[in-house]
Amino acid sequence: MSEQRADRVRGPVDPRLVKYATASRSFLAITAAIVLAQTGVIVGVAWTLTSALVGAIGGAPLEQLWPLVGTAAALVVVRALLIAASERVSARGAARASLQLRDALVSAVHRLGPRWLGDRNAASLAVVAGHGLESLDAYFGRYLPQLVATAVTMPILFGAILLADPISALIIAVTIPLIPVFMILIGLATRSVQRRQFDTLRRLAARFADTVNGLGTLKAFGRQHRAADTIESVTRSYKRETMAVLRVSFVSGFALEFLASISVAIVAVTIGFRLLAGEMDLLVGLFVLLLAPETYLPLRQVGVQFHAAAEGVAATDEIFDVLDSAPSESAVGVFAAPRGGSRITVRALRVKRGERMLPPIDLEVAPGRVVLIDGPSGAGKSSLVAALLGFAEYDGTIDVDGEIVADARDAIAWAGQRPGLVAGSVSHNVALGDPALDRATVEASLIDAQAIDVDPTLELGVRGGGLSGGQAQRVAVARALYRLRRVAGTGVLVLDEPSSALDSETEGALWDRLRELADDGIGVVLVSHRPSARRIADAVVTVAASDRGVVS
Numbered sequence: 001m002s003e004q005r006a007d008r009v010r011g012p013v014d015p016r017l018v019k020y021a022t023a024s025r026s027f028l029a030i031t032a033a034i035v036l037a038q039t040g041v042i043v044g045v046a047w048t049l050t051s052a053l054v055g056a057i058g059g060a061p062l063e064q065l066w067p068l069v070g071t072a073a074a075l076v077v078v079r080a081l082l083i084a085a086s087e088r089v090s091a092r093g094a095a096r097a098s099l100q101l102r103d104a105l106v107s108a109v110h111r112l113g114p115r116w117l118g119d120r121n122a123a124s125l126a127v128v129a130g131h132g133l134e135s136l137d138a139y140f141g142r143y144l145p146q147l148v149a150t151a152v153t154m155p156i157l158f159g160a161i162l163l164a165d166p167i168s169a170l171i172i173a174v175t176i177p178l179i180p181v182f183m184i185l186i187g188l189a190t191r192s193v194q195r196r197q198f199d200t201l202r203r204l205a206a207r208f209a210d211t212v213n214g215l216g217t218l219k220a221f222g223r224q225h226r227a228a229d230t231i232e233s234v235t236r237s238y239k240r241e242t243m244a245v246l247r248v249s250f251v252s253g254f255a256l257e258f259l260a261s262i263s264v265a266i267v268a269v270t271i272g273f274r275l276l277a278g279e280m281d282l283l284v285g286l287f288v289l290l291l292a293p294e295t296y297l298p299l300r301q302v303g304v305q306f307h308a309a310a311e312g313v314a315a316t317d318e319i320f321d322v323l324d325s326a327p328s329e330s331a332v333g334v335f336a337a338p339r340g341g342s343r344i345t346v347r348a349l350r351v352k353r354g355e356r357m358l359p360p361i362d363l364e365v366a367p368g369r370v371v372l373i374d375g376p377s378g379a380g381k382s383s384l385v386a387a388l389l390g391f392a393e394y395d396g397t398i399d400v401d402g403e404i405v406a407d408a409r410d411a412i413a414w415a416g417q418r419p420g421l422v423a424g425s426v427s428h429n430v431a432l433g434d435p436a437l438d439r440a441t442v443e444a445s446l447i448d449a450q451a452i453d454v455d456p457t458l459e460l461g462v463r464g465g466g467l468s469g470g471q472a473q474r475v476a477v478a479r480a481l482y483r484l485r486r487v488a489g490t491g492v493l494v495l496d497e498p499s500s501a502l503d504s505e506t507e508g509a510l511w512d513r514l515r516e517l518a519d520d521g522i523g524v525v526l527v528s529h530r531p532s533a534r535r536i537a538d539a540v541v542t543v544a545a546s547d548r549g550v551v552s
Helices: 002-007 015-020 023-057 062-118 122-164 166-175 178-213 215-220 224-276 282-325 381-389 426-430 439-448 469-486 504-519 531-536
Strands: 344-353 361-365 370-374 394-400 403-405 412-415 492-496 523-527 539-542
Touching: 015 062, 015 282, 023 062, 023 122, 023 282, 062 122, 062 282, 122 166, 122 282, 166 224, 166 282, 178 215, 178 224, 178 282, 215 224, 224 282, 344 381, 361 370, 361 523, 361 539, 370 381, 370 504, 370 531, 381 394, 381 412, 381 492, 381 523, 412 469, 426 439, 426 469, 439 469, 469 492, 469 504, 492 504, 504 523, 504 531
Parallel strands: 370 523, 370 539, 412 492, 492 523
Antiparallel strands: 344 361, 344 394, 394 403
């Protein structure tokens, strides 16, 4: 698939960029207006300077020359101001467009759901969403404005030369197509090597993340050196691909500059011979000579900016694959559960695990009830939770408050078997994802999770380093309780083996608090193999390896 994308031929502008990054439309329109003014200034400078030079050569008095020189100087200042304005507009427009594209990507991933995300490497996707989108700043801020400048400036300057000297215009018309031809050939090579470079970077990020995650196991089996050698090999590949990109970029720059220089030289030589033969007026000759380089310049700059933006363009294929495959907002189906709790009903739910389907399960979670999911290891207890959250494929139906949904994660506050903590304070781990952290709710959630001994201000290391296994587990439960209290529409608490690392006393206190929460109107789904959990359960769903889950 990667190869197919690399070989896909696109025009100078991918229409999907403008489709998804609508902010680019307004700043490109402003850029076109600025470029139009710049083009008029270029023609004005060329004419006033030419008139001043011809006048000086012809012996015109200074009082006639100074207005021309002053006008040319003023126009140069105006051109500088227009260039600065164009840079500012382009930078702000690029930032807005990149941000809009990143928001669209995050929204698409949310709509696709955790099941889709679980089949992909998170590190690779992070490279696309981070480094790849940052590289698009050059595309929006440099390449697209330069493309607009070329489309506006070249026809106007060519028209001015055509009016002044048709022969020079004919030479330009014959030579200027050579530049786009070489740009296309070099662009195809650039896109290919840039795609390989970006794919190598993604592979390097994925390999590094997988190695770090499994470092303990690798160390235990003495395989850490082999993993390090693999990362080093991929790093060398990335270095080679980077140097290949640079080589193509330098060759491209040389080729474009060489063609433009030769073309301008041909125009200059013909003008020189015609001036010597008396077939051309000096005023017209100098005017055309000043405009000829400016006519080729925009097209040369397109090639230069294309290389600057090529890395970001290489990331867009995967970005657009995500955006195009995501369902629309209206197709997702949004529901708002009652604040006091939700009712989740599961009928004949069979979770797909690899190539086989697990036995069907029926259950109903209502406000004020604790449903215990019991059964032997490997029977499918955690798989049932994964289906409710949208992590696993399944057959059957999930009903939330009378509405059939693809998953129930919007109504669920969940803590899994792995705490999933990140570097930062305990408070930020409990309130993970909340832009307005509520410290009172954090403290109340820690207390309810029996994590009274955990300091909310404690700074954790990578993956929650600094806490014991039991403390990390209780912080994860506190995070689910925080979501239950802070996110509207969340009415069911789902805990997967929340006491596996707790002593019996702490476990008993946690069970008592969960029972109190249920009595306050919260639905609780508890996955646990501990016999003590049965004392707080209103219903027990026993998941067997070969039979339908039975409610007792």
